[in-house]
Amino acid sequence: MEIRIRPYGESDLMAIQRIWNEVVEAGNAFPGDAPLSLQECRGYFASQSLTAVAELDGRVQGLYILHPNNIGRAGHIANASYAVSSEARGRGVGEALVRHSLSQLRAHGFAGLQFNAVVSTNKVAIALYEKLGFTKVGTIPGGFRLPDDSFTDIFIYFHPAPEPEKKK
Amino acid sequence: MEIRIRPYGESDLMAIQRIWNEVVEAGNAFPGDAPLSLQECRGYFASQSLTAVAELDGRVQGLYILHPNNIGRAGHIANASYAVSSEARGRGVGEALVRHSLSQLRAHGFAGLQFNAVVSTNKVAIALYEKLGFTKVGTIPGGFRLPDDSFTDIFIYFHPAPEPEKKK
Numbered sequence: 001m002e003i004r005i006r007p008y009g010e011s012d013l014m015a016i017q018r019i020w021n022e023v024v025e026a027g028n029a030f031p032g033d034a035p036l037s038l039q040e041c042r043g044y045f046a047s048q049s050l051t052a053v054a055e056l057d058g059r060v061q062g063l064y065i066l067h068p069n070n071i072g073r074a075g076h077i078a079n080a081s082y083a084v085s086s087e088a089r090g091r092g093v094g095e096a097l098v099r100h101s102l103s104q105l106r107a108h109g110f111a112g113l114q115f116n117a118v119v120s121t122n123k124v125a126i127a128l129y130e131k132l133g134f135t136k137v138g139t140i141p142g143g144f145r146l147p148d149d150s151f152t153d154i155f156i157y158f159h160p161a162p163e164p165e166k167k168k
Numbered sequence: 169m170e171i172r173i174r175p176y177g178e179s180d181l182m183a184i185q186r187i188w189n190e191v192v193e194a195g196n197a198f199p200g201d202a203p204l205s206l207q208e209c210r211g212y213f214a215s216q217s218l219t220a221v222a223e224l225d226g227r228v229q230g231l232y233i234l235h236p237n238n239i240g241r242a243g244h245i246a247n248a249s250y251a252v253s254s255e256a257r258g259r260g261v262g263e264a265l266v267r268h269s270l271s272q273l274r275a276h277g278f279a280g281l282q283f284n285a286v287v288s289t290n291k292v293a294i295a296l297y298e299k300l301g302f303t304k305v306g307t308i309p310g311g312f313r314l315p316d317d318s319f320t321d322i323f324i325y326f327h328p329a330p331e332p333e334k335k336k
Binding site for chain 2: 027030031071073076112114117136140141145151156
C-alpha cells in the first residue's frame with residue numbers, strides 16, 4: 001500500500017467530484033450541503049491556492065483544498081478541507097493529506113492553518129488533528145446542522161506553519 | 169443627542185462609503201485592506217442579509233452589515249461588521265449598532281453571531297463586545313497584519329441570538 005500526494009489535474013476531476021460529493025451527501029462534515037456539478041468542480045478546485053489528490057495503490061482516493069481563510073490583513077492564515085473516499089478510509093489517506101497540507105503552507109505564503117467548522121461528532125478527524133498538533137481554539141455552540149436537522153457544536157482548530165526543514 | 173438605527177437606502181451610499189473606507193484605511197480593524205469604490209459599495213451592501221445605518225442627530229455616522237458566517241449546514245450563524253465615523257466615536261453609536269444587530273438575528277434566521285477577526289489591539293471594540301455579553305471563543309495567534317506589517321492576535325467572539333421579547 002502506497003500513498004502518493006500530488007497536485008490535481010483535469011483528468012482527476014471526475015474522481016474528485018465523486019469523493020467530494022460523497023462527503024457533502026453524508027452531511028456530517030462539510031458546511032456545504034449542495035453536491036457540485038462537474039462544471040462547478042472545474043471552477044472550484046481551480047480557484048484554490050492548492051488542490052492536491054491522494055493516490056492509494058495508483059487510484060485517486062482523497063483530496064484536499066487549501067486557500068486563504070480570510071482576505072487582506074488576515075489572508076496569511078490558510079483554511080483547508082479534506083475528503084477521503086469511504087472505501088479507502090482507515091488506511092492513512094486522511095493523515096497523509098493533512099500532513100501534506102501542513103508541509104505546503106509556507107510555500108503558499110501562509111503562516112498557519114485554521115479550521116473553522118470541525119463538527120464535534122467527527123471523532124476521527126478530531127483525533128487526527130490533535131495527533132498532528134492542532135490546537136483547539138474554541139467552540140461555536142450549535143454551529144452545525146446535522147442531516148436530522150439537530151444542531152451540534154463546531155470546533156475551531158489552528159496549527160502554525162511548520163518551520164522549513166533544514167537543508168543538509 | 170439621539171441615535172436612530174434604520175435599514176440603509178441608496179441615498180446613504182456615499183456616507184457609508186466614507187465611513188467604511190475610513191476604517192479600511194486605518195488598517196487596524198477590518199481584514200479587507202482595499203477601499204471600496206462607490207460601485208463596489210452598491211453591490212456589497214446590497215448583498216448583505218441586512219445593512220443598517222446609525223443616524224446621530226440626523227446624520228449618518230455609522231453602519232453595520234449582517235450576513236451568514238458560512239454556507240449550508242453552518243449558515244444559521246451570522247457574522248457582522250461595524251463602522252463608526254471617527255468624528256462620532258465615543259458617543260454610543262457603536263454600542264447602538266451592536267445591540268441592534270443582536271436584536272435582528274432571529275428575524276433574519278440566525279441562531280447566533282460570530283466574529284472571526286477581532287483585532288487584539290482594538291480595545292474599544294473588545295470592551296464593548298464583552299459588555300454586551302459576547303464570549304471569547306479563542307485566539308488565532310498572529311492572525312492580523314497591522315499597518316506597520318507586524319502581526320497581532322485575532323480573537324473569535326460569539327453571542328447566541330437573544331430570545332424574542334415577550335409580547336405584553
